[in-house]
Amino acid sequence: MSWLAPLFLLGLAGLALPLWLHRLQMKNPKREPLPSTMLLATTERRLLVQKRLRYLLLMAFRLAIIALLAFSFAQPVWRLPGTAVAGARPQLLLIVLDTSLSMQAAGHFEAAQRAAIGLIDDMDGSQRALLVSAGDTIAVIAAGGSNQPSRDANALWAAVRQLHPGEGRLDFSTVTASLDALAGDERGPVTAHLISDFQQSAAPLKFGELVPRANGARTLNLELHAVITTAEPNWRVESIAETDGGIDVAVRGLHTAARRMDVALKINDSERGRQSVQVPAEGSAVAHFAAIRLSSGENRLSATMAVDDALAADNTRYAVLQDVRAEAVPLLSADTQGLAARYLDAAFIAAGRHYQIEPHALQGFDTRTLERNRWIIIDDLGAADTAMVQALRQYLNGGGAVFAALGPRVEGQKTLPLGGETISAVPTRTDEPMLVGALQSAHPVLARTQGWGAVSLARLAVLTPAADDRVLLATENGQPLLVERSIGAGRLLLWTSSLDNQWNDLPLQPVFVSFVAQLADYLAQRSVNDNSYTTGSRYALGNSGAGGGQVIDPAGHEMLGLADTGRALTVRLGQSGFYQVITANRERLLAVNPDARESDLGPLSAQFMQQWQSAARSAAQPVAGATEAHLVQRPIVELWRWLLLALGLAVVAESALGMLHLRTRSGASS
């Protein structure tokens, strides 16, 4: 028999109390002198023996109550006899429990815990075990206060009991790649026991990545323990998207039959609608919420489907959508009355984007206000002086975004502000203007643009892109027209010509409208979709536009300590829900959702599992003269329920006997 919480056995010290009280009572009854006890001799001894027996029984029940209470809380378990094949046993066991989101499905993790406890209980005195949690991260779980392999079965059991599945995604290749490192300096045979629901969606593309490789001469075995063998039906909310005048919520079923279900939409914690949709078998359906107006700024959206399925964690999806109403976008210009501002303004209106161009003179612009803006436009980067360039670099490093054009004022400059590359102006070519020759159509800025072929360019600043630069548009002869460059945490989109109609006719072409709209969305990081992150991913704090600040998780806890608030670069988004990113000048909401692949509760096929297991065993190099030991799981009987029943009976018996004893002592006739 073993104990899951042996510390509670310290409660047995309470047994001393009734024993002491009994002794006290027996030693210190009321004493009186009597001239002679000759008339008491015969009968009273018999009565006294009866009384003493009754009191002993009462004390026995009281001792039993204390002992049963301590035993119940210590959670004893009994392992039924099993079978084991004698042979060379691995010295180190790696017990890897899948703690990904799918293990939250009903019964999955409990089955995994039982399997782990079975493995621990089957250890002999020479073996040690290391408990590992495998989700979006592979982490060693401390047992008995140490991260080292342990022989202490009770500590390992307690550590297993305290584990809970998370919301991350597990990739089996990550596990198998980690096994050798987890084995550390162990020289003897090592067996890793992977306990999982073995989702099909968690398998890597390459089968070979599932077979662990051991460095050195040690044997590294892998044993697979599946907690489910058949697919379980599950629905998930797949997406939240803004459409014209409304919000679409997509719901999908995996391994499911057709079913009608309700979908509720909440915006900023207020329910805004409920739709009933018919989801076909293993298909998807869309609930459309019409006439939904978002509040100005960032909106928290959550869509929940009312269905009782195997995995509840994916029944709600979160999204942050922004209603940008006339968001002011600074246009830094040497000539605020110039055409660039008018062309850009007109393009936004034509595109239906709610951006308001705010022209500001480059000279005298308060660069401290840069951080308030998610993105800015500079119509001629050549007009920026050194101070402005420095401010822009700092702004970009902090995660800001800049769309800058190289206009006439860059002429004569040898190096590109913000880049340092050598630039040179192309002489005017009036008879044969240059055309756009190449574009990255997959890039979000250019994805839905058409008509670049009509754009003609008379002049542009020729620059040599840096190694990390991404050339999105180029002329026929390969001169970069639109370059994307990462500077720190920010992005710079550089248009190597002007933004008015002096060096090119882009503002006059239809493509300008869609280009500017998508450019704005891209730099402002606004998506028509829910713009969500995945649980387990890391968020770069620099994206908020400034270093440092605070991040508040969905539970309302601050994630950064005092020392980290000024220097943390990334935070891990471990839970689904809304995160608040607060910096000195702005706040931003992040929507975090579980990886969609974790919603698929279909396991790997039995054949695949067999192949995997065989491959793993074949790959393990046998130790000379040793044979593989096959560990057989033995069922566990938890005894605490029976102990609680016995405790209840003991309490009833003690109460009844105590009343009887009290009557005797108070002088009632017996």
Add this chain to the structure above:
Amino acid sequence: MNAKLLSPQLLAGLSSLELIARTVVEGALVGLHRSPFFGFSQEFAEYRAYTEGDDTRFIDWNVYARTGRTFIKRFLGETNSHLMILLDASASMGFSSGSMSKFRYAQMLAASLAWLAARQHDAVGLIAFDENVRLMRPPSSRRGQLPALLHAIDALTPASRTQYGPALEGLRALQSRRGMVAVISDFYCDPQQMLEAVRPLAFQGQDLALFQILDPAELRPSVKQATLFEDMESGASIEVTPDFMQDQYPERIQKHIAALAEAARGMGADHVLIDSSEPLDRPLRQYLMFRGHRA
């Protein structure tokens, strides 16, 4: 005399045993003289010369008037007899549930008997005993005998166990002729064994009176909770329950008293049960009745 004045509690406030004994006897005798049922025999027996200490009420003033000499009338019953007082001084006699222990009561009773006997010119002796004889004074009617006895009685303290054998042996050795024997004890013994022990005395012609003194708490125990009772002589202890003490124990002790009385009757002895809270005149009257019958 009002019995209230003979209450043990009141008498206990008197300073000396002699005073106590005198008070008891005088009080009892006054009562006796007034009672038609009790008292000395009124049949004139003889005159004798007045000696200091005699009751002046018995001076025949007619004789004095005629002769100028004081003479005391002696009546029938005032025979020259002797009284042996056997006083149990064992530890059990020290029991007390109130302000007076059984032994103090016994001391007062013994002193009163001695005083009465001396007043009637009976020779009086004393044997104080526990498991052995602690004190033995042969009977005598000399003038100094009474003060000596009272002093000896007063000096006793209860201790040790009870054994009647040595005391009775001693008595047989002292009292060769017929007389009166007053045994003052609580008589926690087997009645049959007591009967066997005193039978030789009965054969000897001694007139026995057993004065059994028990405390009210022994006769009517009041126990509210389980109590460990410790034997005052043996030290043995037994825990008892309240219901036993209130229901069964009084029955047992009454049975014991009855058995003792029966055994006393069987050997021609008198048995007087005395509650140590009751006035002393009753036991004294009992003695006088007993003496009267013997006379």
